[in-house]
Amino acid sequence: MKNIKQYNLDELKNEMISIGEKPFRAEQIFSWLYREKVKEFDEMTNLSLELREKLKAEYDICNFKIIRKQESSDGTKKYLFDVLDGNAIETVLMQYHHGKTICVSSQIGCKMGCKFCASTGIPFVRNLSAGEIVEQVIAVEQDILDNISNIVFMGIGEPLDNYENVMKAIKIINNPKGLNIGARHISISTSGIVPKIYDLANENMQCTLSISLHATNNKKRSEMMPVNNAYPIEELIKACKDYIKKTNKRISFEYALAKDNNDNLEDAKELVKLLKGMICHVNLIPINKIENGKFTKSTNENIIKFRDYLNDHGIVATIRRELGSDIDAACGQLRRKNLNN
Numbered sequence: 001m002k003n004i005k006q007y008n009l010d011e012l013k014n015e016m017i018s019i020g021e022k023p024f025r026a027e028q029i030f031s032w033l034y035r036e037k038v039k040e041f042d043e044m045t046n047l048s049l050e051l052r053e054k055l056k057a058e059y060d061i062c063n064f065k066i067i068r069k070q071e072s073s074d075g076t077k078k079y080l081f082d083v084l085d086g087n088a089i090e091t092v093l094m095q096y097h098h099g100k101t102i103c104v105s106s107q108i109g110c111k112m113g114c115k116f117c118a119s120t121g122i123p124f125v126r127n128l129s130a131g132e133i134v135e136q137v138i139a140v141e142q143d144i145l146d147n148i149s150n151i152v153f154m155g156i157g158e159p160l161d162n163y164e165n166v167m168k169a170i171k172i173i174n175n176p177k178g179l180n181i182g183a184r185h186i187s188i189s190t191s192g193i194v195p196k197i198y199d200l201a202n203e204n205m206q207c208t209l210s211i212s213l214h215a216t217n218n219k220k221r222s223e224m225m226p227v228n229n230a231y232p233i234e235e236l237i238k239a240c241k242d243y244i245k246k247t248n249k250r251i252s253f254e255y256a257l258a259k260d261n262n263d264n265l266e267d268a269k270e271l272v273k274l275l276k277g278m279i280c281h282v283n284l285i286p287i288n289k290i291e292n293g294k295f296t297k298s299t300n301e302n303i304i305k306f307r308d309y310l311n312d313h314g315i316v317a318t319i320r321r322e323l324g325s326d327i328d329a330a331c332g333q334l335r336r337k338n339l340n341n
């Protein structure tokens with residue numbers, strides 16, 4: 001059975017033609033799926049009974065089931081979804097003053113093995129399809145009875161390692177006749193798959209690119225992120241400069257501060273040198289302590305000193321608010337708990 005949420009509007013029009021229907025049916029179905037967020041074909045009441053039966057025979061609506069939902073005192077909600085094949089993924093909803101942001105997963109498991117990430121140790125199973133990425137947004141909207149305004153690809157998985165499906169999902173999410181979430185409100189976070197950063201620069205998309213940098217030299221970065229062995233910092237920064245030149249868009253660099261590892265002033269100095277002259281922003285993340293993990297959170301004093309050093313030397317830096325810290329905020333933790341239970 002084909003997941004009907006995996007098609008963008010043009011593809012859905014072609015699907016309708018292929019089953020002997022008029023293309024405008026696709027717009028009606030799109031509206032039912034993404035505006036009304038119905039869970040059954042039978043709820044699409046402006047379609048004939050015959051067409052609904054045809055759709056039921058060919059397609060699946062793919063409604064994720066909530067296995068577990070945790071709610072933080074700050075309003076953050078963390079969902080563990082059953083993706084209907086025995087696998088589970090997690091999606092996090094965060095409430096900011098500027099709206100509701102959802103952090104989506106792009107893969108089941110992850111190949112990257114970042115040492116500070118709770119997904120490490122969970123084997124890679126498979127890529128999520130475009131429809132499964134889109135369904136995370138819909139399933140959360142159905143649960144909270146409200147619309148999401150921003151999407152970040154920062155959940156489990158490396159989005160650029162599932163490039164085609166992530167691009168396709170963004171096009172579905174973008175569509176003004178559907179969820180209508182503008183590309184400017186979508187952020188893709190990568191551990192640094194250099195060739196895909198060049199590809200992304202050529203997409204002519206308005207999404208924000210976010211790079212998980214976390215260290216300023218290859219030795220430290222490779223210790224934290226094995227992907228650095230394949231794509232060292234020099235190559236990564238070169239790709240980022242190309243991206244900025246082609247898109248004229250600011251890159252956001254994520255820097256998770258771990259105590260006595262990458263949080264001293266020498267690191268801040270190296271970071272200034274590395275990013276000098278680039279249109280960018282540094283997002284400092286107080287690292288979450290991970291069960292059995294090697295890294296622990298930096299002190300507040302060090303985090304503030306680090307930020308001030310960057311700001312004083314021409315690099316715009318802010319400290320990310322810790323949301324959901326009382327409900328296992330590091331990605332992968334909810335899923336791992338479920339596997340352990």
Ligand code: SF4
Pocket residue numbers: 110111112113114117118119120155156157158191331
């Ligand atoms: S931080 Fe992201 S890219 Fe790195 S292992 Fe975790 S899920 Fe994968």
